[in-house]
Amino acid sequence: MIYDPRGTIDAPVLHLAKRPANLRGLRIGVLDNTKWNGWKLEDRIATTLAQRLSLGPIKRYKKESFSRDARPELLAQIAAESDLVLTGIGD
Amino acid sequence: MTTLAETKTEDLVEYYFEQAWSDGLPVVPPTPEKIAAVIDALGGDPEHLEAVVPPRRGGLTRQILAVNMVMAGCKPEYAPVVRAAMLALCSPAFNLNGVQATTHMVSPLLVVNGPIRREIGMNSGHNVFGSGNRANATIGRAIRMILLSVGGGTPGDLDKSTLGSPAKYTYCIAENEEISPWAPYHVEHGMNPDDSSVFVIASEPPHSVTNHIADDAEGVLDSIISAMSTIAHNNAVSSGSCAVVIGPEHAATISKSGWTRHDVRNYLWMNAGNKFSALSFNDRYGKIYNRNLPRWYKREPDARIPIVPSADDIHLFVAGGEAGRFSAFIPGWGHMTSPVLLRIDGTSPDAAAMCEDGTCRL
Numbered sequence: 001m002i003y004d005p006r007g008t009i010d011a012p013v014l015h016l017a018k019r020p021a022n023l024r025g026l027r028i029g030v031l032d033n034t035k036w037n038g039w040k041l042e043d044r045i046a047t048t049l050a051q052r053l054s055l056g057p058i059k060r061y062k063k064e065s066f067s068r069d070a071r072p073e074l075l076a077q078i079a080a081e082s083d084l085v086l087t088g089i090g091d
Numbered sequence: 092m093t094t095l096a097e098t099k100t101e102d103l104v105e106y107y108f109e110q111a112w113s114d115g116l117p118v119v120p121p122t123p124e125k126i127a128a129v130i131d132a133l134g135g136d137p138e139h140l141e142a143v144v145p146p147r148r149g150g151l152t153r154q155i156l157a158v159n160m161v162m163a164g165c166k167p168e169y170a171p172v173v174r175a176a177m178l179a180l181c182s183p184a185f186n187l188n189g190v191q192a193t194t195h196m197v198s199p200l201l202v203v204n205g206p207i208r209r210e211i212g213m214n215s216g217h218n219v220f221g222s223g224n225r226a227n228a229t230i231g232r233a234i235r236m237i238l239l240s241v242g243g244g245t246p247g248d249l250d251k252s253t254l255g256s257p258a259k260y261t262y263c264i265a266e267n268e269e270i271s272p273w274a275p276y277h278v279e280h281g282m283n284p285d286d287s288s289v290f291v292i293a294s295e296p297p298h299s300v301t302n303h304i305a306d307d308a309e310g311v312l313d314s315i316i317s318a319m320s321t322i323a324h325n326n327a328v329s330s331g332s333c334a335v336v337i338g339p340e341h342a343a344t345i346s347k348s349g350w351t352r353h354d355v356r357n358y359l360w361m362n363a364g365n366k367f368s369a370l371s372f373n374d375r376y377g378k379i380y381n382r383n384l385p386r387w388y389k390r391e392p393d394a395r396i397p398i399v400p401s402a403d404d405i406h407l408f409v410a411g412g413e414a415g416r417f418s419a420f421i422p423g424w425g426h427m428t429s430p431v432l433l434r435i436d437g438t439s440p441d442a443a444a445m446c447e448d449g450t451c452r453l
Contacts, residue, residue, distance in 0.1 A: 001122070001123060002103070003121045003126065003158045004110075004112070005112050005121075005155060005158045005159050005162060005236065005240040006112070006149055006155075006240045006241055007144070007149035007150045007151055007152065007155040007240070007241040009147065009148055009150065010150055011148055034382050035382075036379070036380075036381070036382060065426060067186060067189035068189065069188075
């Protein structure tokens with residue numbers, strides 16, 4: 001007998017959100033991961049994208065910790081208030 | 092499960108290497124009999140799900156727990172310790188997802204307290220962090236094997252640690268309660284001396300502290316403070332919690348001065364730290380605020396920045412052999428994780444669940 005030590009994964013398959021056909025006027029949410037310089041990069045990208053693509057308003061959010069999951073309430077708020085979300089990690 | 096027509100032990104060892112189901116050392120091929128003995132020790136029901144292990148989110152059933160324990164060389168009687176340790180590691184406060192995936196060299200340190208240490212023959216004396224004891228070595232190894240196989244912490248894949256550390260093979264000790272002049276760690280945290288417990292903290296490897304001169308508490312502790320007060324480890328820049336392991340000779344010297352555990356932790360906290368100017372490199376690279384430190388710290392050049400936010404964030408143990416004037420400082424990973432203390436049956440001494448903002452940290 002060979003025993004596989006890995007255990008099985010029992011998780012729902014998640015798919016990426018549908019891509020919007022037109023970006024004009026869409027609300028963009030920026031999630032700051034709280035790494036030292038991450039927000040500077042994200043802010044610059046969001047501002048540049050908003051200008052170039054005629055996006056709608058930018059709204060900024062912040063995680064409590066860069067390593068921990070964002071709180072479910074925060075994720076729900078971002079989902080409700082944004083059409084596009086920009087996030088990432090970086091020092 | 093696969094069946095090989097003919098299997099020899101040495102073939103199985105190679106087979107497990109080929110599948111990358113190993114920590115890099117030969118594993119003990121699991122047999123139905125050995126697995127059944129561990130499952131019995133866990134209370135039967137092989138399909139019972141004990142935990143889901145991030146970041147892969149593999150299901151840790153009793154059967155999978157048993158397979159990994161056998162592969163690591165554990166005896167069945169170690170099962171309650173390994174299970175409790177995995178429950179602690181998989182609780183939200185610990186943030187195993189981050190611990191497994193980070194570029195830092197962090198590894199979980201397991202410290203066991205209470206009667207079970209003696210019952211299963213753990214080492215709390217000479218060479219306590221080193222090799223030579225089956226229980227310490229294989230309990231820590233079983234945890235690592237589970238983090239690798241079930242948790243998917245494969246180096247370079249989901250484990251992005253730049254350097255790793257030797258503590259990623261096994262990192263498991265017992266407190267030397269018998270030689271300690273103070274109450275054991277789990278009693279300090281509200282448990283009964285007859286309770287057994289597991290404590291996990293995401294940490295760097297131990298840093299040795301030598302002091303063969305001091306004959307008072309201050310002298311010994313000032314050496315530990317020296318090891319704590321550097322800008323190089325993660326606590327200095329990312330706060331969080333840390334562990335201090337006092338060797339028995341140092342503990343005797345400190346105790347002879349009449350100091351309690353509480354006095355020791357407070358003295359360490361009060362005197363260990365750095366100036367903000369050192370942490371901000373004297374603005375050599377521009378003005379630095381450091382968002383990883385608590386918001387209530389002053390960001391002024393002469394402000395003292397403690398190593399951890401409070402004396403309660405220093406987790407103190409007595410361990411090691413009776414000869415030698417050595418202690419150890421063990422830096423933590425930072426505010427991104429909280430240590431967890433559980434009774435051996437997996438229950439928590441407090442009701443802490445979510446510690447995202449640090450308000451219910453141990």
